[in-house]
Ligand SMILES: N=CN[C@@H](CCC(=O)O)C(=O)O
């Protein structure tokens with residue numbers, strides 16, 4: 075397939091849908107489809123399903139003094155996902171890429187938020203392919219915008235305490251990451267600040283900020299960041315807590331967090347993985363948490379019935395080895411989108 079279904083418009087941040095990465099082997103046997111044979115460019119009247127949308131941006135990584143290259147992440151994830159076996163029931167759509175121009179990070183984030191809100195409004199489950207972790211502020215903002223427009227009708231928010239009644243959705247943010255990304259955004263807004271920006275946004279709206287950061291490296295986060303996480307009531311699980319013996323307890327703790335939320339947003343920074351599993355990131359992890367240890371948590375989030383939105387951040391193809399990191403990102407897409 076090599077088709078461009080959306081022409082580049084007046085919108086400089088939105089590229090035409092490029093189906094050229096969706097290539098791979100085709101087997102002659104029946105029931106042997108792969109992603110490249112099933113995924114369709116998103117059409118306005120599409121049946122609701124999984125909607126992949128890229129965020130080709132590393133302006134936030136650059137501002138955070140990181141190794142740039144994550145703008146190439148969406149295409150690399152698509153190429154790695156294309157040949158994977160198709161085990162889904164529902165449809166999957168490719169909604170194209172939001173592209174950041176130079177350092178125009180806020181414009182790109184604004185565009186992604188609009189796109190995510192639109193996908194949610196149309197009943198899709200967006201899965202955003204980053205891009206640096208600055209994607210998280212944009213992803214969350216899209217969910218927030220969608221809920222602002224629709225939450226009052228859903229009846230799932232906390233009971234109103236004030237008049238006029240305002241819905242206050244309890245969005246649980248689950249970040250699989252070696253880093254809190256809670257840096258003070260008043261200095262610079264970057265890939266290191268998205269959850270502090272979200273906390274500020276929740277505070278402005280009077281919404282609760284519910285944030286779980288799983289896989290944190292104590293060595294890679296300053297005392298100030300641990301203190302900020304504490305004052306914000308963040309559920310923290312450090313990388314060294316991820317052992318087979320504690321696996322059930324971790325799932326149980328996360329289950330308690332999920333039970334206090336109406337909606338979930340899952341964001342995975344690939345640098346949560348050991349550098350041997352994910353070398354292609356800005357800040358490879360000396361220790362990390364293996365995919366095998368993360369899988370039960372991801373499955374419990376996926377199967378909670380509350381997952382509205384997910385993204386995968388920080389794939390930097392320029393530092394990848396043998397497409398290892400792209401493959402693990404594709405495997406995460408496969409895992410997150412299983413619906414059978
Ligand atoms: N999103 C990135 N976050 C990390 C990067 C750390 C590093 O470059 O060493 C952070 O800001 O803490």
Ligand SMILES: [Mn+2]
Nearest residue numbers: 252253343345
């Ligand atoms: Mn990180």
Ligand SMILES: [Mn+2]
Nearest residue numbers: 207251255343
């Ligand atoms: Mn991060």
